[in-house]
Amino acid sequence: MSTRPTPRVRVPGNIKAGDVVEVKTLISHEMESGQRRGQDGKPIPRKIINRFTATFNGKPVFDADWHAAISANPYQSFFFKPSENGELKMVWKDDDGAEYTATSRITVS
Amino acid sequence: MAGPIVYRTRRNVLHMAALAAATSVIAPSLSKADSKAVEAEIKKLYDGKAMSEGRIKLDVPQIAENGLVVPITVDVESPMTEQNYVKAVHVYADGNPLPGVLTFRFSPLSGRASASTRMRLAQTQNIVAVAEMSDGSLFTTKAEVKVTIGGCGG
Numbered sequence: 553m554s555t556r557p558t559p560r561v562r563v564p565g566n567i568k569a570g571d572v573v574e575v576k577t578l579i580s581h582e583m584e585s586g587q588r589r590g591q592d593g594k595p596i597p598r599k600i601i602n603r604f605t606a607t608f609n610g611k612p613v614f615d616a617d618w619h620a621a622i623s624a625n626p627y628q629s630f631f632f633k634p635s636e637n638g639e640l641k642m643v644w645k646d647d648d649g650a651e652y653t654a655t656s657r658i659t660v661s
Numbered sequence: 662m663a664g665p666i667v668y669r670t671r672r673n674v675l676h677m678a679a680l681a682a683a684t685s686v687i688a689p690s691l692s693k694a695d696s697k698a699v700e701a702e703i704k705k706l707y708d709g710k711a712m713s714e715g716r717i718k719l720d721v722p723q724i725a726e727n728g729l730v731v732p733i734t735v736d737v738e739s740p741m742t743e744q745n746y747v748k749a750v751h752v753y754a755d756g757n758p759l760p761g762v763l764t765f766r767f768s769p770l771s772g773r774a775s776a777s778t779r780m781r782l783a784q785t786q787n788i789v790a791v792a793e794m795s796d797g798s799l800f801t802t803k804a805e806v807k808v809t810i811g812g813c814g815g
Contacts, residue, residue, distance in 0.1 A: 572772035572773050573772075585758075585781070587758045587759075608770060611768075611770060612766075612768045612770070613768055613770045613771055614765070614766065614767060614768065614771050614776065615765075615766045616763055616764065616765050616766070616776070616778070617763060617764040618763055618778075619759060619761040619762055619763060620758075620759055620761075620781075621754060621757050621759065621761070621762040621763075621780045621781050621782070622762070622763060622778060622779070622780055622781070623729060623730045623731075623778075623779040623780060623781050623812075624729075626778060626779065627777070627778055627779050628776065628777070628778050629776060629777045629778075630765075630771065630775075630776040631771050631772050631773035631774075631775055631776070632770065632771060632772060633741075633770060633771065633772025633773075634770075
């Protein structure tokens with residue numbers, strides 16, 4: 553799998569001020585645990601996304617450290633209580649230093 | 662007398678190949694964590710501080726048919742205000758090659774201290790979760806997941 557990981561994010565629409573909403577995310581990634589051995593008997597080096605961060609207008613909302621035990625194509629859901637309009641930014645950090653980003657406009661009524 | 666003759670039929674060759682593949686997948690899982698390793702990880706973070714039961718709920722299946730994808734949800738009771746919220750939740754698995762599974766960090770903006778993901782489990786084992794509140798108090802819970810097909814080979 554050498555295609556670039558693609559994040560997918562679902563935020564419910566029609567948010568009222570004070571609502572607590574559930575954000576669901578999914579990103580394509582093999583999450584190679586570093587525990588497997590290849591055909592040649594050598595360990596396959598670890599390559600996972602080790603951190604997920606969600607911020608709203610720059611303020612931390614939720615973050616997760618992922619270890620080797622997280623499944624391939626990791627799913628992450630979390631809750632969020634927006635009280636103003638703004639931007640929800642999500643960043644996935646790869647072992648190799650790469651960062652994958654997704655943003656969602658949040659409008660509260 | 663000659664020993665039993667093994668015919669190199671196509672099926673036999675395929676069987677041998679499958680066996681070889683299976684052992685190469687299982688071999689790395691021989692080194693694994695145990696409940697002591699999990700305790701050591703928690704001690705590293707909180708230095709043996711007292712933990713209470715309750716307030717934290719761990720939602721995992723009792724039986725997981727496929728250890729590669731086991732859903733997990735943690736939910737902690739908290740008002741989630743600036744003064745009183747859940748700072749972090751750590752999750753460990755005592756039968757995986759490495760004990761650490763994940764750490765979630767919440768904030769008052771979370772609104773609710775709950776999150777879900779999916780994990781790999783090598784075998785039947787206990788999942789241990791520890792929640793740290795903003796006042797420093799700790800809560801813990803434990804759940805057993807029976808795994809039908811281990812998720813180590815990926």
